[in-house]
Amino acid sequence: MGFCVSVGRILRKGKCFVLVLLCLSVLAWIANFSGEIAKSIQVSFNMTQIPVKADTLRDHLTKHASTPPLKVKCPQTSPLLKGAVKLSFEPSLTLKDVENDNKGVTEGKYAPTDCTARQSVAILIPHRNREKHLLYLLHHLHPFLQRQQIHYGIYVIQQAGDTTFNRAKLLNVGYLEALKEYSWECFILHDVDLVPENDHNLYVCDKQPKHLVVGRNVTGYKLRYKGYFGGVTAMTQKQFDKVNGFSNSYWGWGGEDDDLRIRVQLQKMTIVRPPADIARYTMVFHKRDSGNEANKDRMQLLRQTQQVWRKDGLNSCSYKTLSIERLPLYVNVTVDIGKP
Ligand code: UD2
Ligand code: MN
Numbered sequence: 337m338g339f340c341v342s343v344g345r346i347l348r349k350g351k352c353f354v355l356v357l358l359c360l361s362v363l364a365w366i367a368n369f370s371g372e373i374a375k376s377i378q379v380s381f382n383m384t385q386i387p388v389k390a391d392t393l394r395d396h397l398t399k400h401a402s403t404p405p406l407k408v409k410c411p412q413t414s415p416l417l418k419g420a421v422k423l424s425f426e427p428s429l430t431l432k433d434v435e436n437d438n439k440g441v442t443e444g445k446y447a448p449t450d451c452t453a454r455q456s457v458a459i460l461i462p463h464r465n466r467e468k469h470l471l472y473l474l475h476h477l478h479p480f481l482q483r484q485q486i487h488y489g490i491y492v493i494q495q496a497g498d499t500t501f502n503r504a505k506l507l508n509v510g511y512l513e514a515l516k517e518y519s520w521e522c523f524i525l526h527d528v529d530l531v532p533e534n535d536h537n538l539y540v541c542d543k544q545p546k547h548l549v550v551g552r553n554v555t556g557y558k559l560r561y562k563g564y565f566g567g568v569t570a571m572t573q574k575q576f577d578k579v580n581g582f583s584n585s586y587w588g589w590g591g592e593d594d595d596l597r598i599r600v601q602l603q604k605m606t607i608v609r610p611p612a613d614i615a616r617y618t619m620v621f622h623k624r625d626s627g628n629e630a631n632k633d634r635m636q637l638l639r640q641t642q643q644v645w646r647k648d649g650l651n652s653c654s655y656k657t658l659s660i661e662r663l664p665l666y667v668n669v670t671v672d673i674g675k676p
Contacts, residue, residue, distance in 0.1 A: 410451035416483040420534045423618055425472050434471065435664050438478045444490040444666035446482060453487035455540045458520035460510035461528050461666075462503045464495045464627070469529045469620050474665050476531045483535050489518065490666040492528075496658050499675040501628040504582035504592035506673065508653040511581060513660070513669050515573070523576055524548075525569045532568075533616040539570065544608045545600050546570040550615035557616055565600075565607060566593035567617065578603050580649030583637070587676040589624065591634030598641040599649075 440446055447453055459477070463470060470492065481488050493510040495501060507525050514520055522541035530549060537548055549567035551557030560566075579599035586592035600607060609615060624630075631637075656672040 407450070407452050410448055410453055410485040412454075414483060414485040416485065417535050418483065419536060420616075421480075423476060423531055423533060425620065429471060429475060431471060431474075431665070434475045434478070437475075438482075438665060440482070441478055441665060443662040443664070445488065446478070447487040448482075448485045451485060453485055455522050456487045456518065456520050457481075457489075457522040457524060457539055457541070458510075458514040458518075459488060459490045459524045459526055459539070460507050460514065461490065461492045461526050462495070462506035462510070463492050463528050464501060465625065466528045466622070469622070472620055473526075473528055473531060478665065480532060480535050481539060484538055484540075486539060488539070489514065489520065492666045492668050494668060494670040496670050496672045498627055500587040501589075501625065502584070502587050502673055504586050504595070505584045505653060505655070506671070508581045508584060508650055509655050509657075509671050509673065510669065511576060512650065512653065513657070514667075517667070520573065522570060522572050525571070527567050527619075529620045529622055530567050530617045531620065533618060534614045536614045537610050537616075541570045541572040541575070542608055544606050545575050546608050546610075548610065548615055549617050550609050550612045551617070553616075553618045554621075557612070559609075559612070563594065563597050563607075565597040569593075569596070575600075575605065577650065578605075580645055580651055581653070583641070583645070583648045584653050584673075585637055585644075585648055586631055586634065588631035589628050590631050591638055594634075594638055595641050598638065599645050602642060602645065 438446075440449075459481075461470070461473070474490070477490070491510050491514050493506040493513070495506055511523055514523070524539050530552070532548070539548075545565075547565050547567075547569055549564075550559050552567075579596070579602070582592055583595045586595065597607065655674070658670045658672055659668075661668040661670075
């Protein structure tokens with residue numbers, strides 16, 4: 337200001353105002369420029385001095401920075417993966433055991449603590465009367481997903497009552513209910529009895545709908561048929577929305593997975609699969625459940641998909657939510673989906 341006043345003696349009053357503005361701009365420029373320099377020093381320091389490993393970076397920042405530690409994006413390939421793991425199906429296993437093994441999970445949800453997950457994924461499991469299968473799946477799936485460094489939530493959608501089972505409609509309900517809790521970007525549509533054998537089979541979505549079950553123990557680890565899309569499937573919110581979800585009309589066993597494939601193909605999307613040596617599952621042995629007899633109408637329904645998909649799906653899925661229990665290891669949605 338002293339500078340301005342003395343200059344003011346020389347210059348007329350009106351010009352002083354312009355000079356003040358000039359002074360301020362020069363000061364602002366200097367401040368900004370020094371900030372840029374500081375940043376570029378920081379960047380080159382980061383690039384040259386700090387090893388790439390995420391935990392080392394975190395430790396370094398904790399030690400040396402006064403600000404809270406930075407959370408870096410999780411690496412493309414998680415360092416925690418083990419590959420093929422030996423699965424166990426102990427008859428004595430209890431839900432409490434699985435809870436004790438997964439203290440980091442709250443209401444079925446988990447996010448890596450030292451890096452930001454690359455995707456937020458909801459696992460949707462249609463279920464009725466398969467408690468033991470659910471237990472084995474939770475036992476394997478929680479640590480499996482944590483090793484993949486995914487932000488995830490597990491939703492079990494229970495069909496209430498004993499009318500004919502409808503897997504597809506339950507998955508539509510799961511999708512709609514999960515989105516009320518969080519804006520999940522990826523959905524894994526997951527049979528309760530399929531346990532993944534290799535954690536390189538990543539539970540994340542791709543640019544195209546992904547089918548994760550190439551082989552199962554019960555079928556000699558061979559793909560059942562070319563267009564097979566059942567068991568475990570990964571679709572982004574956008575992809576699932578684009579096909580209007582599943583049809584709600586498949587009551588009983590069969591056809592609903594082929595219907596979803598037709599919807600995907602009608603949208604000019606293609607199905608991708610991980611390599612066969614990775615996309616391997618053990619299916620816990622079971623017989624056909626009562627209340628899930630083969631659907632005799634399925635071939636007829638599959639001929640109509642092209643005509644009806646726009647009005648039979650997420651946009652016409654009517655149901656009554658009977659309860660939502662936020663249990664430690666999963667969100668349990670019990671629903672009345674009506675009957676055929
Ligand atoms: C195949 C497909 C499955 C689905 C089904 C036809 C594979 C690996 N899976 O399974 O995705 O297309 O054929 O509908 O090819 N469920 C219950 N309680 C019941 C009945 C069914 O929880 O009473 C659920 C459970 O999540 C089960 C799924 O529905 O895993 C499929 O039923 P399934 O296991 O009896 O049929 P499956 O093995 O032939
Ligand atoms: Mn099965």
